[in-house]
Amino acid sequence: MILSAQHPLSAGLTGDSRLVRAYRGERADTTPVWFMRQAGRSLPEYRDLRVGTRMLDACLDPAMASEITLQPVRRHKVDAGIFFSDIVVPLKLVGVDVEIQPGRGPVFGRGYADAAGVAELTAIDPARLDETSAPITEAVQRTIAELNTTDNGSGTATPLIGFAGAPFTLAAYLAEGGPSKDHLAARTLMHADPGAWRALMEWTAELTGRFLRTQVLAGASAAQLFDSWAGALSLADYETHVAPASAKALAHVHDLSYEVTDAAGTRSTRDVPVVHFGVGTGELLGAMHGIGVDAVGVDYRVPLDVAVARIGEGVPLQGNLDPALLAAPWPVLEAAVRDVLRRGTAAPAHVFNLGHGVPPETDPTVLTRVVELVHEAGA
Numbered sequence: 001m002i003l004s005a006q007h008p009l010s011a012g013l014t015g016d017s018r019l020v021r022a023y024r025g026e027r028a029d030t031t032p033v034w035f036m037r038q039a040g041r042s043l044p045e046y047r048d049l050r051v052g053t054r055m056l057d058a059c060l061d062p063a064m065a066s067e068i069t070l071q072p073v074r075r076h077k078v079d080a081g082i083f084f085s086d087i088v089v090p091l092k093l094v095g096v097d098v099e100i101q102p103g104r105g106p107v108f109g110r111g112y113a114d115a116a117g118v119a120e121l122t123a124i125d126p127a128r129l130d131e132t133s134a135p136i137t138e139a140v141q142r143t144i145a146e147l148n149t150t151d152n153g154s155g156t157a158t159p160l161i162g163f164a165g166a167p168f169t170l171a172a173y174l175a176e177g178g179p180s181k182d183h184l185a186a187r188t189l190m191h192a193d194p195g196a197w198r199a200l201m202e203w204t205a206e207l208t209g210r211f212l213r214t215q216v217l218a219g220a221s222a223a224q225l226f227d228s229w230a231g232a233l234s235l236a237d238y239e240t241h242v243a244p245a246s247a248k249a250l251a252h253v254h255d256l257s258y259e260v261t262d263a264a265g266t267r268s269t270r271d272v273p274v275v276h277f278g279v280g281t282g283e284l285l286g287a288m289h290g291i292g293v294d295a296v297g298v299d300y301r302v303p304l305d306v307a308v309a310r311i312g313e314g315v316p317l318q319g320n321l322d323p324a325l326l327a328a329p330w331p332v333l334e335a336a337v338r339d340v341l342r343r344g345t346a347a348p349a350h351v352f353n354l355g356h357g358v359p360p361e362t363d364p365t366v367l368t369r370v371v372e373l374v375h376e377a378g379a
């Protein structure tokens with residue numbers, strides 16, 4: 001399906017931004033940069049706005065979600081906004097009993113760790129999301145209304161990145177009924193009842209894929225799939241029990257494209273760029289690329305030049321400063337940023353990011369300084 005003429009990619013607003021060019025494998029005037037969890041508790045303006053509003057209520061309030069998305073774009077002059085939401089929002093929107101507890105994460109009314117639980121969950125039609133996702137569409141539309149006129153140095157509008165949780169990461173929370181260290185309930189179900197596991201993954205893929213598609217249709221210029229907890233899996237389990245569902249989720253975005261006209265007047269179509277990220281996934285990087293994505297997000301454990309050797313040349317990478325370094329003395333941090341940039345030159349293109357999310361206690365002025373350094377020193 002071709003995106004509407006008003007979409008920032010179709011309208012020629014973001015297609016040549018540093019970010020979208022990097023996801024296509026092209027280097028621009030400098031390296032683009034954004035931070036996972038750039039919106040959130042590290043910003044005093046976020047903490048002020050959130051007083052008295054629960055996390056999921058904030059996600060479903062279009063004016064608030066949009067404002068929170070824009071705060072770090074205005075403050076840090078990053079090359080992209082990441083939509084303020086959460087991986088459990090689509091579950092909430094179809095009526096699953098879930099809340100986000102501060103300092104803990106998503107907590108469900110129950111765990112879905114056996115065939116009976118899975119049957120109850122999968123009785124919900126994922127297409128219900130299309131009737132309840134109006135707050136997401138409105139929040140994205142409000143956000144791009146400002147981003148379309150925000151040039152943070154690219155010489156273009158600033159793109160919005162949409163995101164969703166990958167089926168395994170969502171299933172890890174669902175099976176357990178909440179956060180866990182080792183995701184044991186999900187890993188047990190995968191082997192104890194492969195049929196129930198497959199049903200859970202297919203349902204989750206359908207739901208989370210629709211959530212991602214909603215954001216792109218509403219105006220996001222790229223999509224990131226977060227499989228944060230995939231690093232808990234062996235390569236064999238990932239390939240057999242997880243990767244097919246992640247590919248299914250992404251199919252909801254892969255059929256979206258936009259038309260471009262080159263200088264000679266020749267028209268062609270391009271796909272919406274897709275990035276795939278996980279934590280502790282050093283062993284899985286090749287497989288995570290293999291499900292069909294444009295770029296791979298790398299956590300801080302694997303240097304980017306080593307990631308190139310594992311994934312193969314020709315794949316744009318995103319990452320991977322250790323978030324712990326943000327609290328180190330500036331000369332130490334500066335050297336680490338330069339090291340990430342240097343190793344990133346091994347890939348055809350590089351989007352600077354952290355190896356995981358911004359810690360809540362981070363001094364935001366340090367993030368702004370990192371953006372300036374990346375733009376000044378980037379290739």
Ligand code: CP3
Nearest residue numbers: 036037038039040082084085086087102103104105226228
């Ligand atoms: O700026 C951004 O990156 C966009 C916002 C974003 C949030 N959640 C907002 C949020 C994104 C991309 C997510 C995705 C998400 N949510 C992931 C994948 C990314 C990752 O970090 O690996 C995961 C695993 C979750 C589940 C989740 N939601 C966790 C673990 C937590 C943290 C709990 C805590 O309080 O420490 C949340 C809550 C959450 N999601 C917050 C934010 C800003 C904190 C809640 C608050 O500010 O009150």
